[in-house]
Amino acid sequence: MELTVTDLAVARGGVPVLEGVSFTVMAGEALVLRGPNGCGKTTLLRTVAGLQPALAGQIGLEREAMAYAGHSDGIKAVLSVRENLQFWADVFATGSIEPALEAFDLNGLKDRPAGSLSAGQKRRLGLARMVVTGRPVWVLDEPTVSLDVSAVEMFAGAVRTHLRGGGLALMATHIDLGLDEARVLDVRPFKAKAPALDDFDGAFL
Numbered sequence: 560m561e562l563t564v565t566d567l568a569v570a571r572g573g574v575p576v577l578e579g580v581s582f583t584v585m586a587g588e589a590l591v592l593r594g595p596n597g598c599g600k601t602t603l604l605r606t607v608a609g610l611q612p613a614l615a616g617q618i619g620l621e622r623e624a625m626a627y628a629g630h631s632d633g634i635k636a637v638l639s640v641r642e643n644l645q646f647w648a649d650v651f652a653t654g655s656i657e658p659a660l661e662a663f664d665l666n667g668l669k670d671r672p673a674g675s676l677s678a679g680q681k682r683r684l685g686l687a688r689m690v691v692t693g694r695p696v697w698v699l700d701e702p703t704v705s706l707d708v709s710a711v712e713m714f715a716g717a718v719r720t721h722l723r724g725g726g727l728a729l730m731a732t733h734i735d736l737g738l739d740e741a742r743v744l745d746v747r748p749f750k751a752k753a754p755a756l757d758d759f760d761g762a763f764l
């Protein structure tokens with residue numbers, strides 16, 4: 560399995576953000592997207608994960624191969640931690656939720672309503688969902704927001720286990736995850752150029 564992105568152009572709110580983006584992530588590899596706020600990392604991740612259409616280019620994998628975790632946690636507040644994970648295990652028809660509870664140290668919280676968790680605990684639950692999906696490609700947008708140092712280590716450990724199992728990961732983060740083996744792609748060189756005006760006077764009307 561590999562994720563190959565070729566000459567991808569992406570837009571947000573109808574405005575081109577990045578263009579000419581190409582990369583390959585092989586099974587067992589992680590690729591970290593870097594770049595300043597607003598440069599288009601989220602837009603690129605959402606497009607690769609199939610949540611919005613590309614302006615141009617190819618994504619060489621079906622979206623069914625991917626699990627996406629973005630800024631909103633996708634957590635059902637009235638369900639317990641265990642029920643949340645069981646819900647996703649049922650949706651994705653995967654097996655036990657125990658490895659996910661274990662990976663993110665959620666056993667002590669499993670009967671708590673998810674709505675009563677702290678921000679970092681909610682984030683751990685949202686990331687545990689990735690384990691439960693059983694999908695080989697993890698697409699993660701700022702996965703460590705709200706996580707303390709030990710939870711960041713938990714996350715890095717979960718990613719390593721995923722990679723060892725033949726999975727791959729594409730993520731955007733501003734912090735050092737301690738995943739020294741991850742490759743880094745700076746997206747700044749792919750900033751989309753402003754479209755040429757074919758009606759210069761008209762642009763001022």
Ligand SMILES: Nc1ncnc2c1ncn2[C@@H]1O[C@H](COP(=O)(O)OP(=O)(O)OP(=O)(O)O)[C@@H](O)[C@H]1O
Pocket residue numbers: 571572573576594595596597598599600601602603
């Ligand atoms: N819903 C929206 N409608 C229009 N423009 C948007 C929308 N969401 C984001 N943008 C703009 O699109 C551009 C790319 O945003 P994006 O969220 O992809 O950047 P980012 O690199 O992920 O930023 P950050 O590091 O702050 O998370 C930014 O200029 C942003 O202001």
